[in-house]
Amino acid sequence: MTGAGASRRGSGGTSPARERADRYWCEWALLDAGAGPAAEPGVLVEVSGGLITSVARGTRPPDGAERLRGLTVAGFADAHSHAFHRALRGRTGEDGGSFWTWRERMYEVAGRLDPDSYHRLARGVYAEMALAGITCVGEFHYLHHAPAGTPYSDPNAMGRALIAAAAEAGIRITLLDTCYLAGGLGTDGAYAPLEGIQVRFGDGGAEAWAERAAALRAAGAHARVGAAAHSVRAVPPADLARIARTAREAGWAAAHIHLSEQPAENAACLAAHGCTPAQLLDRTGFLAALRPTLVHATHLTSDDAALVRGTGAGVCLCPTTERDLADGLPELDRLAGAPLSLGSDGHSTVDMFEEARSAEAHERLRTGRRGTLPAHRLLEAVHTGGHAALGWAAAGDPPAGRIAPGARADLVSLAVDGVRMAGFDPRRAADALVWAATAADVRHVMAGGRWIVRDGVHALIPDAAARLDAAIREVAP
Numbered sequence: 210m211t212g213a214g215a216s217r218r219g220s221g222g223t224s225p226a227r228e229r230a231d232r233y234w235c236e237w238a239l240l241d242a243g244a245g246p247a248a249e250p251g252v253l254v255e256v257s258g259g260l261i262t263s264v265a266r267g268t269r270p271p272d273g274a275e276r277l278r279g280l281t282v283a284g285f286a287d288a289h290s291h292a293f294h295r296a297l298r299g300r301t302g303e304d305g306g307s308f309w310t311w312r313e314r315m316y317e318v319a320g321r322l323d324p325d326s327y328h329r330l331a332r333g334v335y336a337e338m339a340l341a342g343i344t345c346v347g348e349f350h351y352l353h354h355a356p357a358g359t360p361y362s363d364p365n366a367m368g369r370a371l372i373a374a375a376a377e378a379g380i381r382i383t384l385l386d387t388c389y390l391a392g393g394l395g396t397d398g399a400y401a402p403l404e405g406i407q408v409r410f411g412d413g414g415a416e417a418w419a420e421r422a423a424a425l426r427a428a429g430a431h432a433r434v435g436a437a438a439h440s441v442r443a444v445p446p447a448d449l450a451r452i453a454r455t456a457r458e459a460g461w462a463a464a465h466i467h468l469s470e471q472p473a474e475n476a477a478c479l480a481a482h483g484c485t486p487a488q489l490l491d492r493t494g495f496l497a498a499l500r501p502t503l504v505h506a507t508h509l510t511s512d513d514a515a516l517v518r519g520t521g522a523g524v525c526l527c528p529t530t531e532r533d534l535a536d537g538l539p540e541l542d543r544l545a546g547a548p549l550s551l552g553s554d555g556h557s558t559v560d561m562f563e564e565a566r567s568a569e570a571h572e573r574l575r576t577g578r579r580g581t582l583p584a585h586r587l588l589e590a591v592h593t594g595g596h597a598a599l600g601w602a603a604a605g606d607p608p609a610g611r612i613a614p615g616a617r618a619d620l621v622s623l624a625v626d627g628v629r630m631a632g633f634d635p636r637r638a639a640d641a642l643v644w645a646a647t648a649a650d651v652r653h654v655m656a657g658g659r660w661i662v663r664d665g666v667h668a669l670i671p672d673a674a675a676r677l678d679a680a681i682r683e684v685a686p
């Protein structure tokens with residue numbers, strides 16, 4: 210394969226030997242998707258200490274700089290992941306049923322994992338992400354305890370397994386430690402107790418959840434910890450209010466919640482509480498206090514959407530999962546202006562190009578119109594939008610998701626000389642990325658100044674496919 214053409218310079222991490230800047234000359238680079246769709250020619254990028262130290266446009270390749278042929282962009286943030294769902298890919302398609310019957314298969318996998326097997330599985334999934342250009346993941350984590358709900362000797366053993374897996378795959382992680390207290394919401398307003406596999410998810414109450422999760426705060430330079438509530442189905446209103454207060458005081462990196470993924474959630478919430486799930490988040494202070502990232506937001510009313518826009522809460526779409534689970538279609542035009550991020554969620558595919566493409570493609574099918582979300586805006590969602598949703602854009606943080614001086618040195622280099630990208634027009638680079646590229650076009654990936662993928666091979670886990678295969682076979686239904 211061409212499109213690589215790279216020497217092996219600059220393959221190190223953060224060792225003292227790398228004080229001198231490494232220099233990369235990009236044939237084409239899309240520096241900041243938010244600024245527009247065009248790629249710049251001849252971009253010289255200098256990297257030192259994990260950060261981009263300088264960016265020069267319109268240069269000729271200087272001696273001593275590694276040439277990155279094709280198109281280089283910033284690393285992607287995958288804002289919503291359940292790593293263990295990857296074990297179901299290619300194994301539920303002919304089952305029929307619904308979201309709720311799929312969930313039973315998902316629970317089978319959840320029932321088989323322990324900290325060691327989850328570590329192996331997540332390491333493989335995060336390696337797959339790295340190979341797709343993802344350099345930061347938001348892991349929505351609720352599989353906390355041993356079967357029967359017994360805490361492990363380290364009550365955060367599962368969360369630490371995920372954080373270690375991300376480190377070994379070379380990507381950053383925001384562990385969104387998730388409060389999950391109830392097995393479901395009845396139309397009578399009663400919350401069902403956790404049962405079966407679900408008892409592994411529960412801490413018994415919001416205070417106990419916060420106390421356990423707080424022990425994960427010092428998680429390493431590649432990791433941050435955020436707060437999540439699973440959904441209004443799984444966390445009663447009083448506990449949502451407690452989480453809002455706790456998380457605000459604790460200063461979590463980010464806050465997330467699943468919202469209105471299925472019509473049944475809306476129906477139960479309306480019957481039980483007389484309001485929609487979004488309105489319940491408003492009543493409990495969850496929206497205003499945390500300005501959370503709302504995952505899915507598929508079945509919002511127009512009033513819900515106005516509420517979301519008014520509070521500054523973000524929305525994370527997971528289009529390939531939402532179609533896999535027959536969730537329905539969000540009305541994206543109602544959400545214009547809300548901060549947007551994208552996630553591969555259940556990992557029916559791990560390809561942020563496909564997530565971006567599908568968000569707009571589904572909207573086209575729904576509305577009969579093209580162009581609700583232009584390509585460069587969709588890329589913004591996987592670049593700066595995703596990092597903001599995962600808490601990597603706080604005051605004082607180096608920017609992430611842009612190729613700019615001072616930004617994190619996260620680079621994704623794609624071949625443009627394969628059949629899929631043949632005809633590549635750099636003036637419309639964003640269009641080509643969203644509507645032509647796939648994860649298979651990614652050749653090299655740098656995360657925090659370290660190469661983690663070279664020539665389409667994971668540099669830290671060269672046998673990533675075999676390891677992921679073995680890890681899935683351990684636990685798959």
Ligand SMILES: [Zn+2]
Pocket residue numbers: 289291349467504554
């Ligand atoms: Zn989810």
